[in-house]
Amino acid sequence: MNTAHRLVLEDIHIALAGSPLLSLDAEIGPGEVLTVMGPSGSGKSTLLAYLAGFLAPSFQASGRVLLDGHDISRLPAERRGIGLLFQDPLLFPHLSVAGNLRFGMPRTVPDKAGRIEAALEQVGLSGFGSRDPATLSGGQKARVALMRLLLSEPCAVLLDEPFSKLDRPLRHDMRRLVFDRLREAGLPSLLVTHDREDAEDAGGRVIELSH
Template identity: 65%
Template sequence: MTSGLVLQGVRIALGDRELLALDREVAPGSVLTVMGPSGVGKSTLLSFVAGFLTQPFSASGRVLLDGAEITAKPPEARHVGLLFQDPMLFPHLSVGGNLLFGMPSGRSGRATHAAEALARFGLEGFADRDPATLSGGQASRVALLRLLLSEPRAALLDEPFSKLDRHLRGEIRSFTFMRLREAGLATILVTHDAEDAEAAGGPVVELSL
């Protein structure tokens, strides 16, 4: 496999206790869902892939992205985008400022590109808005757009829909997976929700304590 995300012989441990062992390939535009109870190592797996794993956790194995090994690279050099339970928008920046923060600095017409992207996401005219004024669904769309505008080659989703009201969850879930597929991103989703896994439409790994 020369494109997509590959987890090769990945082992994650907490002290002497192995939490998980995983060998998987995630093709561009597809989603691998990882499910299991709290404490089984789901979010820790994402930290390892993204380059943020810290003690007392340890890991071994290799992570490859589009054929290149990224296991030892610093987080900013891995080209992996992240979505969390909270949108984590910077409160001191406008919506547009949040998007510009994530975009490659060398790109020309960045503000225009951000405004056009907002319009495609149903958020036309939102560039000057304070993130504090956004609804939960709007903030989730801005967070996803910030990820996509950073031009990653893979995406990691850590319970990104869990704090949304149930009536919004299905809509934002479908919107997110559609956009990730359009962008051709290999994606790993961590969730407790079987409906998330069903909507993602890819293989599911069930972890247990």
């Protein structure tokens, strides 16, 4: 999981109904977090949708998305090797905590139960595997969502304002947990946010979008 991954956004241009929305050139190295900031309507979520592979057909996009030197721009979302962390944890309500973690793990991973328990221990949730997600606090759900992402072994990560719905006292600790884990895993990550504190805690480069 600590392979040195690299994400390159090469000459990306996105337009809506023929009107330019955003242009971007960037390279994100292993363990780096690139923050893209901007007001609502500046194209942050549209950029994530394009990179992840589910851009609405009403948009026009050009350029290349290179992951470890391979152009993934034309691949379907499930084959891109990109993990996503959203504003909401989006845990499956019909699965236990352990079931949620197991869901995204590659089939070839040995000792899934052992890896799940180790992952929970890393985020202070040892013994929570059998719990119903509905019984967890917002911060606990966010930690489970993070470990589900990491256990799926992505090659790059997109972060869609994942801290915006947490109580303010929790945000700094959760940011530190997320960014530390991404660096440890050597994952190039792109964070979109309107919160300056997110960018400061990410500690990487910041690109500002305008309308």
